[in-house]
Structures are given as C-alpha cells and as structure tokens.
Amino acid sequence: MAGMPLNDMPWxxxxxxxxxxxxxxxxxxxxxxxxxxxxxxxxxVTDAVYRLVEDTWLDNWSAEKYVGTVFRDSQExxxxxxxxxxxxxxxxxxxxxxxxxxxxxHHAWPEAVRAAREAHTRxxxxxxxxxxxxxxxxxxxxxxxxxx
Numbered sequence: 001m002a003g004m005p006l007n008d009m010p011w012x013x014x015x016x017x018x019x020x021x022x023x024x025x026x027x028x029x030x031x032x033x034x035x036x037x038x039x040x041x042x043x044x045v046t047d048a049v050y051r052l053v054e055d056t057w058l059d060n061w062s063a064e065k066y067v068g069t070v071f072r073d074s075q076e077x078x079x080x081x082x083x084x085x086x087x088x089x090x091x092x093x094x095x096x097x098x099x100x101x102x103x104x105x106h107h108a109w110p111e112a113v114r115a116a117r118e119a120h121t122r123x124x125x126x127x128x129x130x131x132x133x134x135x136x137x138x139x140x141x142x143x144x145x146x147x148x
Contacts, residue, residue, distance in 0.1 A: 011069045013145050014055045018070065018080065019123050021052035023135045025087060026117035028104075030135050035100040041137040045103045046096050049087055058084045072126050079119035086112035 009015050024030060025048050034042040053059040056066060063070070063077035063084070071077045090112055094102040103109055124131035136144070 009070060009072070011066070014066075014070045015123070016141070016144055017051045017054070018056065018058075019120065019127075020136065020141050021048040021050075022080070022083060022116045022120040022123065024048045025052070025083070026113055026120040027135060028113055031100070031104060034135075036104070041139055042135070043138055045100050046091075047138070049091055049096075052084060052087065059088055071123075076119070076122050076126065079115070079122050083112070083115040083119040086115045 024035075024042070025045075030042075033039065035044055056063070056070060058080065063080040064074060067074055067077050071080065086108065090103060090106050090108055094106060121131040
C-alpha cells in the first residue's frame with residue numbers, strides 16, 4: 001500500500017481494511033501457507049471476513065454507498081459487492097467458527113477466491129500497488145492504520 005498516498009480517500013482506513021481482507025481471501029498460496037498452516041500474525045478466514053465488513057457494513061448494503069469515500073468508482077464497488085456476497089454465503093453455510101479447511105474445501109470457494117482476486121486487483125492497481133505482493137501481516141496492517 002505504498003503507491004498512492006494512504007489518505008487520498010476520505011475513509012482510507014476502511015479502504016485499507018477492506019483491501020487487506022480481499023488480498024488474503026484472494027490468495028490461495030497465502031491461505032495454505034498461513035491459514036492452513038496456522039502461521040501466527042495473519043488471523044484466519046473469519047478475521048478476514050470481519051475486516052471486510054466490520055466498519056463498512058457491506059454485509060447489509062452495497063459498496064456503491066461508499067463510492068467517493070472508500071471506493072474510487074462504481075466498478076470497484078461492484079467487484080467488492082460480488083466478493084462480499086460470495087464469501088458471506090460460504091461463511092453462513094459452514095459457520096463463522098468452522099476450521100479454515102471447511103472454507104477452502106467448500107464447492108463455491110474457488111468462485112469466492114476469484115471474485116476477491118478481481119476486487120483486490122482493481123483496488124490495488126487503482127492505489128498504485130502491486131496486486132501480486134504477498135499479503136501483509138495483521139501487525140503491519142495495524143501499523144498502517146495508525147499512521148497519519
């Protein structure tokens with residue numbers, strides 16, 4: 001998240017949290033290496049989903065509501081909406097406390113990963129960042145959120 005200035009969007013902290021969640025949800029290698037392996041510092045699927053919807057309430061309304069504050073345009077918002085709906089559908093089916101493998105083995109997980117990847121890529125590119133860089137740890141995320 002080094003390309004564009006962090007605070008160029010009015011609610012940039014929400015954007016950083018959403019981007020972090022989408023990044024983790026979109027990277028299957030990360031999911032295996034960190035979530036399945038239980039690597040410390042990256043949380044789990046439930047943590048990522050919480051970051052995706054906690055401040056924005058994207059589980060209750062469209063990301064379109066945040067165009068100009070969290071999202072740069074309607075295309076970003078539409079991609080985020082698709083990702084949120086796919087991930088939440090799986091979460092409701094397997095349960096918030098399910099092990100990470102229950103998510104990864106769910107028949108719709110590849111579609112959720114693909115939707116998260118599309119949204120993550122669009123947001124990262126629009127922020128001038130490399131969408132293929134590895135996800136940041138939760139400590140790194142906290143550090144970014146406490147700047148400025």
